[in-house]
Amino acid sequence: MTLAPETTEVKVRLRLDEGWLTVCDLSTLTPGRGVAALLPDGRQVALFRDRGGNLYGIDNRDPFTGAAVLSRGLTGTHHGRPFVASPLLKQRFDLTSGHCLDDDSVRVACYEVKAA
Amino acid sequence: MTATPGATPTIVLVGHGMVGQRFLEALAERGLTATHRVVVLCEEPRPAYDRVRLTSYFSGTTPEELSLTDEEFIAAHGIELRIGDPAESVDREARTVTARSGLTVGYDVLVLATGSYPFVPPVPGKDAEGCFVYRTVEDLLAIEEYARRRAATGVVVGGGLLGLEAAGALKGLGLAAHIVEFAPRLMPVQVDDGGGAALLRTIEEMGLTVHTGTGTQEITAGEDGAVTGVRLSDGSELATDMVVFSAGVRPRDQLARDCGLAVGERGGVAVDAQCRTVTDPRVFAIGECAQAVDGRVYGLVAPGYEQAETAAATIAADEAEFTGADLSTKLKLLGVDVASFGDAHGTAEGSLDVVYSDSRAGLYKKLVIGRDGTLLGGILVGDAEAYGTLRALTGSVPPVAPESLVLPAGAGAAPRLGPSALPDEAVVCSCHNVTKGAIRGAVTEHRCTTVPEVKKCTKAGTGCGSCVKVLGQLVTAELEASGVEADKGLCGCFARTREELYEIVLALRITSYQDLLDRYGREGARGGDGCETCKPAIASVIASLAPAIGADGYVLGGEQAALQDTNDHFLANLQKNGSYSVVPRVPGGEIAPEKLIVIGEIARDFGLYTKITGGQRIDMFGARVEQLPSIWARLVDAGFESGHAYGKSLRTVKSCVGSTWCRYGVQDSVRMAIDLELRYRGLRSPHKLKSAVSGCARECAEARSKDFGVIATAGGWNLYVGGNGGATPRHADLLAQDLSDAELVRLIDRFLMFYIRTADRLERTSVWLERVPGGLDHVRDVVVHDSLGICAELESLMAAHVAGYRDEWAETVNDPEKLARFVSFVNAPDTPDPVVGFVPERDQIKPDLPLLSIGTRPADDVMEGSAQR
Numbered sequence: 004m005t006l007a008p009e010t011t012e013v014k015v016r017l018r019l020d021e022g023w024l025t026v027c028d029l030s031t032l033t034p035g036r037g038v039a040a041l042l043p044d045g046r047q048v049a050l051f052r053d054r055g056g057n058l059y060g061i062d063n064r065d066p067f068t069g070a071a072v073l074s075r076g077l078t079g080t081h082h083g084r085p086f087v088a089s090p091l092l093k094q095r096f097d098l099t100s101g102h103c104l105d106d107d108s109v110r111v112a113c114y115e116v117k118a119a
Numbered sequence: 120m121t122a123t124p125g126a127t128p129t130i131v132l133v134g135h136g137m138v139g140q141r142f143l144e145a146l147a148e149r150g151l152t153a154t155h156r157v158v159v160l161c162e163e164p165r166p167a168y169d170r171v172r173l174t175s176y177f178s179g180t181t182p183e184e185l186s187l188t189d190e191e192f193i194a195a196h197g198i199e200l201r202i203g204d205p206a207e208s209v210d211r212e213a214r215t216v217t218a219r220s221g222l223t224v225g226y227d228v229l230v231l232a233t234g235s236y237p238f239v240p241p242v243p244g245k246d247a248e249g250c251f252v253y254r255t256v257e258d259l260l261a262i263e264e265y266a267r268r269r270a271a272t273g274v275v276v277g278g279g280l281l282g283l284e285a286a287g288a289l290k291g292l293g294l295a296a297h298i299v300e301f302a303p304r305l306m307p308v309q310v311d312d313g314g315g316a317a318l319l320r321t322i323e324e325m326g327l328t329v330h331t332g333t334g335t336q337e338i339t340a341g342e343d344g345a346v347t348g349v350r351l352s353d354g355s356e357l358a359t360d361m362v363v364f365s366a367g368v369r370p371r372d373q374l375a376r377d378c379g380l381a382v383g384e385r386g387g388v389a390v391d392a393q394c395r396t397v398t399d400p401r402v403f404a405i406g407e408c409a410q411a412v413d414g415r416v417y418g419l420v421a422p423g424y425e426q427a428e429t430a431a432a433t434i435a436a437d438e439a440e441f442t443g444a445d446l447s448t449k450l451k452l453l454g455v456d457v458a459s460f461g462d463a464h465g466t467a468e469g470s471l472d473v474v475y476s477d478s479r480a481g482l483y484k485k486l487v488i489g490r491d492g493t494l495l496g497g498i499l500v501g502d503a504e505a506y507g508t509l510r511a512l513t514g515s516v517p518p519v520a521p522e523s524l525v526l527p528a529g530a531g532a533a534p535r536l537g538p539s540a541l542p543d544e545a546v547v548c549s550c551h552n553v554t555k556g557a558i559r560g561a562v563t564e565h566r567c568t569t570v571p572e573v574k575k576c577t578k579a580g581t582g583c584g585s586c587v588k589v590l591g592q593l594v595t596a597e598l599e600a601s602g603v604e605a606d607k608g609l610c611g612c613f614a615r616t617r618e619e620l621y622e623i624v625l626a627l628r629i630t631s632y633q634d635l636l637d638r639y640g641r642e643g644a645r646g647g648d649g650c651e652t653c654k655p656a657i658a659s660v661i662a663s664l665a666p667a668i669g670a671d672g673y674v675l676g677g678e679q680a681a682l683q684d685t686n687d688h689f690l691a692n693l694q695k696n697g698s699y700s701v702v703p704r705v706p707g708g709e710i711a712p713e714k715l716i717v718i719g720e721i722a723r724d725f726g727l728y729t730k731i732t733g734g735q736r737i738d739m740f741g742a743r744v745e746q747l748p749s750i751w752a753r754l755v756d757a758g759f760e761s762g763h764a765y766g767k768s769l770r771t772v773k774s775c776v777g778s779t780w781c782r783y784g785v786q787d788s789v790r791m792a793i794d795l796e797l798r799y800r801g802l803r804s805p806h807k808l809k810s811a812v813s814g815c816a817r818e819c820a821e822a823r824s825k826d827f828g829v830i831a832t833a834g835g836w837n838l839y840v841g842g843n844g845g846a847t848p849r850h851a852d853l854l855a856q857d858l859s860d861a862e863l864v865r866l867i868d869r870f871l872m873f874y875i876r877t878a879d880r881l882e883r884t885s886v887w888l889e890r891v892p893g894g895l896d897h898v899r900d901v902v903v904h905d906s907l908g909i910c911a912e913l914e915s916l917m918a919a920h921v922a923g924y925r926d927e928w929a930e931t932v933n934d935p936e937k938l939a940r941f942v943s944f945v946n947a948p949d950t951p952d953p954v955v956g957f958v959p960e961r962d963q964i965k966p967d968l969p970l971l972s973i974g975t976r977p978a979d980d981v982m983e984g985s986a987q988r
Contacts, residue, residue, distance in 0.1 A: 040944055045953070054648055079612075083643075090693055
């Protein structure tokens with residue numbers, strides 16, 4: 004993996020209880036695609052960037068199957084709101100709230116993400 | 120104990136079979152359950168179930184799934200359903216029914232729906248242990264238990280519909296099965312001698328032994344009282360461990376006889392056109408226990424349903440009558456289509472037969488035509504595809520020559536007659552007697568826009584289901600005709616179809632999804648991020664056309680990377696626990712030992728689970744994302760290429776060993792399969808493409824179940840298209856015969872490109888072929904006769920694909936930047952995903968599912984009611 008000098012590269016940061024965690028370079032995020040990040044406590048976060056440059060973070064684990072795969076889903080826009088569709092059984096999750104668009108009773112955790 | 124009839128009038132139904140249940144529904148529909156007390160006496164230990172599909176129990180349908188009874192329905196309508204409590208006597212003077220439990224119920228109206236009982240010929244030994252009948256779920260449970268415990272051979276007495284089903288069931292239970300039929304042919308009621316002969320060959324090929332023209336004389340038993348054999352009327356003897364009697368049914372009218380109701384000469388409670396018994400106006404009889412006003416006892420469910428409706432309507436003081444019914448039947452017997460309709464045996468004076476018979480293919484089709492050209496009836500064995508249309512046309516003069524209705528495709532058959540040719544009064548669903556007019560009305564008047572809505576509205580298609588296909592075509596045609604614009608757009612982002620978008624991409628050389636969305640997307644979707652439906656579909660269109668429009672041929676190049684489904688994104692198949700499987704291409708299924716060893720070594724070194732696929736290659740499961748590059752580096756090194764098992768693209772071209780080794784082979788099928796697989800590898804298409812090449816007519820490669828299948832002939836190759844396995848199997852249709860190698864390849868080039876150009880997303884060739892207007896004939900016109908003048912373009916598009924092919928995996932493993940995405944975690948590239956775990960099974964691994972269900976999130980973060988287990 005090629006790493007650019009840290010001083011010039013904009014970083015993606017994730018808000019945790021303890022403070023902001025630096026995850027990766029902003030340039031590693033392809034618009035429309037996700038990546039997964041491992042948190043110090045073992046949790047996994049799926050990070051996304053849309054074509055407008057906005058960043059989103061939700062729990063990486065697909066609550067319908069238990070597999071940690073949400074970062075590998077396809078993103079899209081539904082009634083103006085960003086979502087990701089699980090690559091396994093295709094349920095969609097709102098990237099800003101974590102709510103499942105196909106099952107009201109299901110929600111995944113959300114994280115605040117910024118580029119700095 | 121006596122229940123006192125109160126102020127509410129009481130309807131007592133004796134019998135809760137299919138017709139009884141339908142009668143209850145008809146009562147409820149007419150509001151009679153609200154105004155009447157309804158008591159049902161049911162003998163069997165379970166409420167009404169689908170007896171027509173009884174045999175499906177042996178293919179895995181549970182008795183619960185067969186149930187037709189919705190407990191909510193029974194409760195909501197206050198119906199008193201007494202399971203396992205049959206009626207024992209009726210006192211017509213006192214107007215009471217007494218059940219076995221001792222309950223006596225007074226009635227205002229009594230409805231008998233007692234059905235029928237299996238006829239057991241009065242042969243000596245018929246009650247020996249190991250003799251069964253085939254009528255109820257309980258019968259099947261007993262047969263299954265006995266067969267598993269102590270039988271290796273079974274004899275079925277009776278070669279009618281149920282007899283064949285029973286024999287098939289015995290065979291499915293692992294028994295050697297014999298069928299003994301007294302008549303000179305199988306299914307004597309439904310088919311004639313020709314049809315019986317076609318059926319016989321097919322049934323015998325399945326490994327069942329058939330004895331026709333033979334009676335059963337005696338059942339012999341051993342000292343323990345269990346069956347040991349059957350003595351036949353020709354003097355021979357069959358050794359057997361069990362006997363299943365399936366020699367027809369008789370109306371169950373004893374209860375009626377005992378209380379003095381008139382019965383027909385051959386049984387059946389005599390009723391009038393309102394299904395009221397001729398003896399007592401307060402008593403009705405419906406279904407198989409009734410002798411209808413035309414003197415017949417109907418043993419099919421559709422007339423029974425009609426009688427149930429008639430009786431309910433009469434009780435509600437509506438006008439209705441049942442004067443007789445059509446005996447048309449279409450069955451799938453042991454996988455063989457058998458259908459008969461109208462005057463199947465040509466009994467009308469002056470009627471003439473049109474017969475097509477192909478003993479080799481087990482086909483027999485006969486139409487009975489009147490002097491004036493009217494279609495009177497017919498018999499179809501082996502292929503009953505045309506049944507829905509033909510039955511509905513019965514009684515009218517078909518719009519095309521009758522022979523063209525039975526000839527197979529490619530042998531001069533006229534364009535297949537679609538349901539649009541049917542008159543409004545044609546009955547489309549004979550189970551529920553729904554006409555084409557009623558279905559059209561559901562769309563135009565009741566504003567149904569989908570098949571499920573129409574089914575709910577008209578009940579059409581909810582019986583045997585054989586008309587659902589015709590139903591779908593009618594609904595679509597009617598929607599189009601009435602101008603109800605069905606939104607055919609690709610998804611919420613595009614109002615255009617895939618075909619239209621393909622043309623736009625090709626004509627304007629659009630190589631960017633965002634560009635296409637912003638210019639041709641729906642108003643609200645422009646400038647957005649699209650959705651998971653259109654992204655891969657457009658990516659596929661761009662990939663199919665890449666060389667022609669100047670797009671990057673690498674499916675993960677530039678923007679395309681963001682459009683691909685996860686499988687295409689990681690060039691591997693995502694499995695349930697988040698791991699991937701890997702399938703290298705093995706063209707034609709031919710592989711040298713050295714390469715087999717490489718696959719074995721890689722699977723061993725990475726601890727992968729290996730399985731042989733249906734497409735003649737090897738799948739390796741359980742690879743983590745970060746292992747994929749190292750696995751493929753070794754595969755590419757050994758000369759393997761991507762097998763595209765992850766893509767909507769060509770999968771494999773299966774082959775049999777062909778003329779090189781096989782003593783029957785007439786062409787080198789392996790070479791042709793390899794040539795085809797290498798030619799079309801990497802071709803992105805609306806759905807996956809499968810193919811096969813067989814070296815002779817024995818068809819060991821199963822080419823006719825493929826999207827394009829090739830079968831060798833002495834003179835070259837026959838090309839079949841539109842085949843499919845899976846949930847809706849379809850045999851491929853013959854597109855052209857006796858082609859040279861070059862002709863074959865050119866025709867496949869055109870066919871595939873025409874499909875890619877015009878199909879919807881995720882539409883297999885089988886569905887596409889049936890959907891495109893004109894069907895197979897249109898496709899043949901376009902790709903064989905070049906009726907649209909596009910063949911040169913189709914060929915050049917394919918030539919561009921072939922010239923531009925590059926192996927995706929070789930390209931990926933040689934590019935460090937592309938490899939960077941193959942990590943589980945962007946911030947910990949060397950850490951594997953801890954959720955992916957495995958446990959041993961049968962000397963290999965399997966996903967560790969229990970581990971998956973252990974949550975790792977802190978409790979306050981876990982949302983209420985989530986599906987996390």
